[in-house]
Amino acid sequence: MTENTTHRTPRHTTRIVLAERPYGAPTAATFRTEDAELPAPADGELLVGHRYVSLDPYMRGRMSAGKSYAAPTPVGDVLPAETVSEVLESRHPDFAPGQLVVAYGGWQSAAVVPGAHARAVPENGLPASTALGVLGMPGFTAYAGLAEIGRVRAGETLVVAAAAGPVGATVGQLARAAGARAVGVAGGPEKCAYLIDELGFDAAVDHRSRDFAARLAAACPDGVDVYWENVGGRVLEAVLPLMNLYGRLPVCGLVSQYNADGGAEGPDRLPGLMRTVLNRSLTIRGFIQTEFRARHWDAFQREMAALVGDGTVKFREDVVDGLGNAPQAFIGLLEGRNHGKLLIRV
Template sequence: MTALRRIVLNSRPQGVPTSDNFRLEESTLPEPNDGEVSLRVRYLSLDPYMRGRMSDAKSYAPPVPLGGVMAGETLCEVLASRHAGFSTGDTVLAATGWCSHAVLSGDSVRHADTHGAAITTALGVLGMPGFTAYSGLKIIGQPKAGDTVVVAAASGPVGSLVGQLAKLYGARAVGIAGGADKCRYVKETLGFDAVIDHRSPNLAADLQAACPKGIDVYFENVGGAIWEAVFPLLNQYARVPVCGLVAEYNAPVSAGHDRLPAVMSAILRRSLQVRGFINYEFTDDYFSTFQREIGPRVAAGEIKYREDIVDGLDNAPEAFIGMLSGRNFGKLLVRVEAD
């Protein structure tokens, strides 16, 4: 009998999540039925979208029910298979959620392929975060040679690839990150042309100085004060792919000044394209192309990435809470059990 440990949603957070919103449960892993696979979770990906799943507000995906396993993608080892497509020992990607083991339909699981890069990249630069950067920038942002591309959270798994791709496409990459260490990494390791510390009291002026010709593409994944600094600098025909608003996730809806009329006016006057997207909109048409294009570059070290790995499923809630305030440095993963 295999022990199954899982973290469930104990209560819905009001503002910033706390440890009380999570609960650890233990049970026994059932045997797989025909068409199913039994999985041992090796790595759990922690991502900002999970905060939205903790809320019961209407969204693009259903909320995690109270008492339900927290949603999340994982890298797993197949323990037993009753599905023709998988064998014991295979490494696969699955939406098991925050748990140590799972039994799933084999049709919902896929083999992990990283084109020679480290297997953990299947959850980061070659997984959902990387594809979010690739699809949003290439399909919506469409940077041209000489354009200025700005991205916030530039040291993170999405922003770091956005800037590196912008450089590959011949554009100028300007990153926004939090703190001296992250800013140094963005400039010196990732090769951005300029980087701004969002903690600076002169954020708007610093950004304007870094973008003397304005901004042609702003990859939005933060919102808040950073959007306020970016907005006046958007050029005619600027493109704004919107994949997240992490600065807003824990904040209550504001009853303050309504900025929508000014934003809509600018969209009209400057012919701005503001397009929200969820990466899976583009999966069928672009994911295999993304992996073929980016995988070998990651394996060869041409595209850089950074991982922040926390040990132990028990530590997932605290790591997740810290991520929402920027404590992590790189793609946040939980090594569920030490090898």
């Protein structure tokens, strides 16, 4: 196969690897920065230089050795992440140098990736970074999870946790577009004001408030039909008594538990949960967005681009400059310090 490239570039990368498995919250010692040379791309591969690296809560699970839906990252390996990257050298017929692609390039400045696992950044007039956010995995998670599990209808009430994040913000806006009442749960008055003033949520409740459960109940006078779970913990405890008959709970994430280093403290609440599930005929369904890609990805790309283009769905990106700042940015993500889709601009 003839190499499809018009120029060659130095095959050097700066990368951040998993230095040690964290016990509890990640610290600076969890990460190590290295310089390395990359091999020449083989047939079917691309050499890409990253423009943006996506940081997402699921990455915390990949740092641990426990069994999960994805294999743990070996100690010493580059931390995984989706990237928006420029093709520097191509050995794949579908891509040419200079083209922007979404790849699984990891926490580094450049990578050699399989062309079969890359996709072109859509030419839709929107910033390329949106291919990692509202038009990428987070946006698709919201779209497909609502289509398959939430099934929110006009007149219903939807509550979404971590509502100012990229998934939660999209969930709430899609619910509003469907004619439902959208109630967002977020941390702090600034994020709550953003949900109402900029995104058009019907109500927003600060989970840090001492009377959080009472405030949430007041925001949901007709109960809750759909609770989108991103967090777990006390938010779920406050929502459960409000769930209506035949309520749906898409379980997308449990960020409040990702840094847990042992068993849960306090009383066993499982019996109460199961009693509510039975009495209210609730559906609780965990999911990983990849299971819905074959059915929904193409429609998502068309419909979400239109919704963003006409302003029905708005988005915010929290962009941090410099790959070296990725560890602290990720630590802050797990603490809720980001506002919007967290990206590293390489």
